[in-house]
Amino acid sequence: MHFTGLDHVGFTVSDLDRSIAWYGELLGTEPTVRKIWERPYLGRIVGYPGCRIDVAVLPLPGTFLELIQYLDPPPQTGSMETFTVGNGHLCLITEDLAADYARLRGRAEFRSPEPVRVEWGPYEGGYICYLRDPDGITVELVQLPPGGPAFAEAAA
Structure with a gap:
């Protein structure tokens, strides 16, 4: 194995302001970054050409939590049950x-x-x-x- 560490944990959320407030209270911290990303390379990374995302980064012990609200394409929701395949x-x-x-x-x-x-x-x-x-x-x-x-x- 050639992995050398964990860079971050990320979640897609429906309302970034609400999530910042909730995770800020949970973790007792504020975001270190809050920015809208809309660069062509981003669409190539995530597979959604022309995508735009609003991102907040909150510190975690030894890493950070990235909260992402998709602005384009519009966010969708699915089953959040822990038994759902792919749920983390x-x-x-x-x-x-x-x-x-x-x-x-x-x-x-x-x-x-x-x-x-x-x-x-x-x-x-x-x-x-x-x-x-x-x-x-x-x-x-x-x-x-x-x-x-x-x-x-x-x-x-």
Whole structure:
């Protein structure tokens, strides 16, 4: 393998201003970049000649989150269920999942009524919850178990 790192994580959103506000509250940060991109090479990259996108970049630990609102072609929506093939999610590690859950209550659609204790596997003893952003994009919050995840033990 010749990959050397992760550059960024990106999501297409329907309303960039709304998403900036939501992710800004989730992450406790503001965008470092906000710009409309409309260059011919961009259309060649994404396969939509003449495309125009409005982009915001927010910092994440060790990388960044790119939020994209397509202006042309117009955005479309599909199934956001996690069992849909191709659906992805962003997983963030937190030191205090209960506090984050309480902070985000009423601002996010949680998939469970409270953080769930992991009972088996490499995250056993930790806590996890799934929540959805305003477009239905899944964000996972995980509080690692004491000592961190046990991937070596799980592979054995």
